[in-house]
Amino acid sequence: MKKIIAFVLLISLNIFANDIDRADEAYDKQDYKTAIEYYTKATNSQDLATKLDAMNQLGFIYDNVQIHQGITPNLKLAYEWYKKCADLxxxxxxxxxxxxxxxxxxxxxxxxxxxxxxxxxxxxxxxxxxxxxxxxxxxxxxxxxxxxxxxxxxxxxxxxxxxxxxxxxxxxxxxxx
CATH class of the missing domain: 1.25.40.10 (Tetratricopeptide repeat domain)
Structure with missing residues (x-):
């Protein structure tokens, strides 16, 4: 039973790590909608570093994105993501x-x-x-x-x-x- 739990945990950490990688790739290509989708998924990670990275990146996107980049800046959401991350x-x-x-x-x-x-x-x-x-x-x-x-x-x-x-x-x- 312990092996099954460990295996499931390992798989779930890998999935969230893949979400961060996909989000980073999308961000680098300035595909912010896709980046937001994957960063949001990664905020559910059990790995604290992954979770914090995703929250910080979401805050950063909403804080700094320009309207012409396909996402509307949203300082309220930026603050909320930064605050969740800061509280951790x-x-x-x-x-x-x-x-x-x-x-x-x-x-x-x-x-x-x-x-x-x-x-x-x-x-x-x-x-x-x-x-x-x-x-x-x-x-x-x-x-x-x-x-x-x-x-x-x-x-x-x-x-x-x-x-x-x-x-x-x-x-x-x-x-x-």
């Missing part, structure tokens, strides 16, 4: 939600909410989250301007190899002298 602790989706709140893109602009999601992504060493938090403190967007705090966050991004953050750290430190 995916740093990319947490960052994407933070960006939506930061820019007021599809949601009411809310810097506190943006910071919350950026910090969730930063907990997983997501470089772009460190950078955006640094920027928020550097310019005082939704919070007090705090160059020392900006340097702290940019430094974390720089430590993970972000060259632009390293340059900003040097520039900001020079302004403090």
């Amino acid at each position: 602790d995916d740093a990319q989706c947490q960052f994407n939600i933070g960006s939506m709140y930061d820019e007021g893109h599809g949601v009411i602009q809310n810097y506190a909410e943006a910071m919350f999601w950026y910090k969730k992504a930063a907990e997983k060493d997501f470089v772009d989250a460190f950078y955006n938090i640094g920027l928020i403190y550097e310019i005082g967007k939704g919070t007090r301007k705090d160059i020392q705090e900006a340097i702290k966050w940019y430094s974390k991004a720089a430590a993970l190899g972000d060259v632009e953050s390293a340059q900003i750290v040097n520039e900001l430190k020079a302004t403090l002298k």
